[in-house]
Amino acid sequence: MQRGIAHKYEKDNIDTDVIIPGPYLKIMDPNELGKHAMEGLDVNFIRKVKDGDILVAGNNFGCGSSREHAPIALKHAGIRAVLALSFARIFYRNCIDGAHLLPIEIDREAYNDISDKDELEIDIEKNEVRNLTKKRVYKIKPFPELIKKIIDAGGLLNYTQ
Amino acid sequence: MNITEKILAKASNRSRVEPGDVVFAKVDKVMVHDVSGPGVITVLKELEKRGKRVEKIWDADRVWITEDHFVPAVDKIAAQNLVMLDKFSKEFGIEKHFRYGMGQYGICHTLSHEEAMVLPGEVYVGGDSHTNTTGALGCFATGMGHTDVAYVLLHGKIWFRVPETILFKMNGEIPPYIMAKDMILKIIGDHGTEFGNYKAIQFTGEAITNMPMEERFTLTNMTTECGAKNGIIDPDQKTIEYIRERRPDAKFDLIKSDSDAQYHAIYEYYVDELEPIVAKPHSPANISTAREVSNIEIDKAYIGSCTGAKYTDLLAAAKILKGRKSKVRLEVLPATQSIYHKAMKNGLLDIFMDAGAVIGPPTCGACCGAHMGVLAKDEVCVSTTNRNFPGRMGHVESKTYLASPQVVAASALKGKITDPRDI
Numbered sequence: 001m002q003r004g005i006a007h008k009y010e011k012d013n014i015d016t017d018v019i020i021p022g023p024y025l026k027i028m029d030p031n032e033l034g035k036h037a038m039e040g041l042d043v044n045f046i047r048k049v050k051d052g053d054i055l056v057a058g059n060n061f062g063c064g065s066s067r068e069h070a071p072i073a074l075k076h077a078g079i080r081a082v083l084a085l086s087f088a089r090i091f092y093r094n095c096i097d098g099a100h101l102l103p104i105e106i107d108r109e110a111y112n113d114i115s116d117k118d119e120l121e122i123d124i125e126k127n128e129v130r131n132l133t134k135k136r137v138y139k140i141k142p143f144p145e146l147i148k149k150i151i152d153a154g155g156l157l158n159y160t161q
Numbered sequence: 162m163n164i165t166e167k168i169l170a171k172a173s174n175r176s177r178v179e180p181g182d183v184v185f186a187k188v189d190k191v192m193v194h195d196v197s198g199p200g201v202i203t204v205l206k207e208l209e210k211r212g213k214r215v216e217k218i219w220d221a222d223r224v225w226i227t228e229d230h231f232v233p234a235v236d237k238i239a240a241q242n243l244v245m246l247d248k249f250s251k252e253f254g255i256e257k258h259f260r261y262g263m264g265q266y267g268i269c270h271t272l273s274h275e276e277a278m279v280l281p282g283e284v285y286v287g288g289d290s291h292t293n294t295t296g297a298l299g300c301f302a303t304g305m306g307h308t309d310v311a312y313v314l315l316h317g318k319i320w321f322r323v324p325e326t327i328l329f330k331m332n333g334e335i336p337p338y339i340m341a342k343d344m345i346l347k348i349i350g351d352h353g354t355e356f357g358n359y360k361a362i363q364f365t366g367e368a369i370t371n372m373p374m375e376e377r378f379t380l381t382n383m384t385t386e387c388g389a390k391n392g393i394i395d396p397d398q399k400t401i402e403y404i405r406e407r408r409p410d411a412k413f414d415l416i417k418s419d420s421d422a423q424y425h426a427i428y429e430y431y432v433d434e435l436e437p438i439v440a441k442p443h444s445p446a447n448i449s450t451a452r453e454v455s456n457i458e459i460d461k462a463y464i465g466s467c468t469g470a471k472y473t474d475l476l477a478a479a480k481i482l483k484g485r486k487s488k489v490r491l492e493v494l495p496a497t498q499s500i501y502h503k504a505m506k507n508g509l510l511d512i513f514m515d516a517g518a519v520i521g522p523p524t525c526g527a528c529c530g531a532h533m534g535v536l537a538k539d540e541v542c543v544s545t546t547n548r549n550f551p552g553r554m555g556h557v558e559s560k561t562y563l564a565s566p567q568v569v570a571a572s573a574l575k576g577k578i579t580d581p582r583d584i
Contacts, residue, residue, distance in 0.1 A: 015550045017550040021530060022529035025196045028203050063388060064550060066292075068200055089359050094306035144322075145183075156320075157308065
């Protein structure tokens with residue numbers, strides 16, 4: 001169960017270059033990466049986010065590069081889950097296999113309903129997101145079997161076939 | 162089955178796979194560079210901290226390393242990362258390590274085919290999103306993050322969801338001044354940056370048969386900008402000759418799509434109807450013809466990257482620049498040392514220098530905003546690279562127009578975006 005405040009960016013194609021700009025790819029220290037999360041889109045992002053918060057965005061979140069620095073930066077800025085209409089494939093894999101944060105696909109209705117600063121609770125056992133501020137429940141699609149097993153194992157390196 | 166399905170079936174020891182199947186497939190080749198390598202090493206070190214000491218990797222002969230993003234070392238951190246990579250390859254016995262200043266090196270995706278590091282029919286995983294490029298050799302090539310690459314280094318396999326395949330039939334004769342870059346920008350413009358998400362994109366048709374191998378890599382390279390898992394082309398005589406020239410003794414399976422293969426969607430293009438295309442800021446899908454934006458003044462022309470600095474790209478630009486002067490800053494960064502050397506021997510570097518260009522060492526350079534000519538606020542660049550997201554090549558308020566090497570060269574001469582047919 002993951003509970004946190006929503007930070008909503010009503011934008012499609014939020015790419016890895018704005019999530020963590022190229023010049024920071026030299027950096028390996030995750031906390032340092034976290035200081036630059038979303039710098040290309042919102043320089044105030046890291047000041048707004050508190051540990052456990054949730055990012056909400058439109059289609060094709062995380063498109064672009066394979067840099068695992070992107071979910072690592074978001075995680076170390078405090079983000080524990082991203083709710084988006086859809087995800088770019090490598091970003092999605094990186095979130096799951098690296099156990100950095102939960103990528104959750106939501107439908108258009110939930111996306112439209114969630115406002116910035118709503119308090120949300122994610123329950124991947126019941127496959128729902130609860131909006132505690134608006135007192136509404138959004139159903140989400142269950143994770144495919146293998147992906148759920150990798151999440152439960154705490155990432156791909158802990159998963160044994 | 163189509164080629165992607167056949168390769169994944171073979172690699173997962175199955176007689177058949179269907180799109181949507183999740184398989185653990187054996188991997189034939191793995192690549193890391195100076196950005197993904199240190200990330201992978203960090204993941205392995207984390208394992209050690211948790212008591213799982215990594216004493217050997219699955220197969221050092223199947224792993225190769227290059228230095229490309231931040232080289233020659235741009236600062237102390239970049240230099241330290243290169244030292245880390247050096248230690249890593251020594252510790253685990255990885256011999257194929259391309260270092261700058263030590264002969265052949267360069268951008269990973271161009272080296273993958275220039276050096277035939279990957280062969281037709283193989284499964285190839287790279288720690289970089291444009292790994293898709295190599296699929297033009299008729300292999301399954303896809304990009305992954307640190308954790309996945311670390312897993313492959315330990316186990317020699319990784320999970321895949323078998324992708325649906327979208328087939329693009331490229332018909333007709335390629336007109337003068339039209340390059341593969343125009344074709345792929347047109348496809349991305351027509352279909353968007355997300356239509357290939359989780360899918361394979363395959364190219365076929367007369368135009369593919371007739372284009373040089375180097376041009377095919379431009380198509381598969383930018384399937385990444387369609388969101389695709391992999392880009393792929395059935396191998397043909399050209400593919401075989403290309404590999405044989407580089408590795409005469411290479412043994413490989415020539416896997417091709419069955420005649421009754423199934424596709425998720427099929428699109429037909431007639432390349433004779435194409436015009437030189439540019440992608441405007443800030444998306445590769447934001448296209449128009451070069452002529453439609455010929456009023457846009459530019460500050461800089463950039464010829465570089467895995468997409469647009471292969472030998473044929475340099476040659477195409479040089480033909481337009483020959484005997485002329487650039488009106489704006491012009492930068493040329495050949496993708497690999499071997500391409501640089503060939504361009505020098507064949508007189509292309511003279512043409513670039515006479516035009517006023519600065520010629521840089523092989524590196525990803527300003528394509529990813531790393532170094533070697535990043536853009537200032539409000540600067541406008543026309544570039545042979547593959548992405549123009551906000552801040553991609555420098556300041557978040559700079560602007561990049563993506564185009565073919567011929568459009569970039571023509572634009573440099575006029576100081577504004579120019580259709581090469583108008584020179």
